[in-house]
Amino acid sequence: MTIGLSFLAKPVWEVFYQNHGLAASVFSVFIFAAIASSLYTITLIIMQSVNKYKVVFIALGVELILKAGLQYPLMVCAYKLGLPPYVGTISGTLISLSATYIISIIYMIKVMKISMKDTFKGLFWILFGSGAMLASLFILRIFIDTVPTSRTNAIIIIVIYALVGGLVYFIFTYKPLFKTVIAKELMGKIKKIFKKSGDKNEIKKQ
Numbered sequence: 001m002t003i004g005l006s007f008l009a010k011p012v013w014e015v016f017y018q019n020h021g022l023a024a025s026v027f028s029v030f031i032f033a034a035i036a037s038s039l040y041t042i043t044l045i046i047m048q049s050v051n052k053y054k055v056v057f058i059a060l061g062v063e064l065i066l067k068a069g070l071q072y073p074l075m076v077c078a079y080k081l082g083l084p085p086y087v088g089t090i091s092g093t094l095i096s097l098s099a100t101y102i103i104s105i106i107y108m109i110k111v112m113k114i115s116m117k118d119t120f121k122g123l124f125w126i127l128f129g130s131g132a133m134l135a136s137l138f139i140l141r142i143f144i145d146t147v148p149t150s151r152t153n154a155i156i157i158i159v160i161y162a163l164v165g166g167l168v169y170f171i172f173t174y175k176p177l178f179k180t181v182i183a184k185e186l187m188g189k190i191k192k193i194f195k196k197s198g199d200k201n202e203i204k205k206q
């Protein structure tokens with residue numbers, strides 16, 4: 001979803017604000033901070049829930065140092081590469097946030113002996129499906145431009161791209177993700193619901 005929003009920043013911005021100038025360009029990059037921020041929050045909450053406050057403080061310290069030390073140099077680097085300076089600022093934020101959950105994950109694997117095999121496997125297929133989806137959107141852009149001319153046109157563009165991108169992602173991730181992981185979890189929850197209802201019926205009969 002994040003990749004799709006970044007790719008369709010201009011029509012999405014047009015739908016809500018009708019002005020897709022610099023703001024839409026900033027949005028297309030800044031949206032990736034949502035993923036980093038979510039992972040950052042989740043991993044720190046996990047560490048706090050198991051009373052690993054030392055790891056939390058170390059991770060936060062690393063984040064602060066990286067954010068303070070990287071943003072200005074990356075802004076200058078982006079400017080010299082011909083990119084907008086905000087790309088450097090946002091990149092610094094992403095790197096600093098990423099460092100916190102990398103530290104937490106390494107601690108979970110090395111010290112807490114938590115297996116991340118299934119997690120990394122799922123991550124691989126998510127990235128693979130996202131790459132395939134992104135490739136399909138680039139091909140589609142050859143025929144349908146993503147720069148909208150009106151709010152109605154923007155909505156049509158979003159719907160077409162969402163359908164194509166969603167279909168491609170589903171095709172590439174159906175077996176490894178939807179069929180083996182999501183379907184298994186869903187069936188497990190359904191079985192639990194039936195089991196609870198069966199237990200209640202038995203209690204009523206008694």
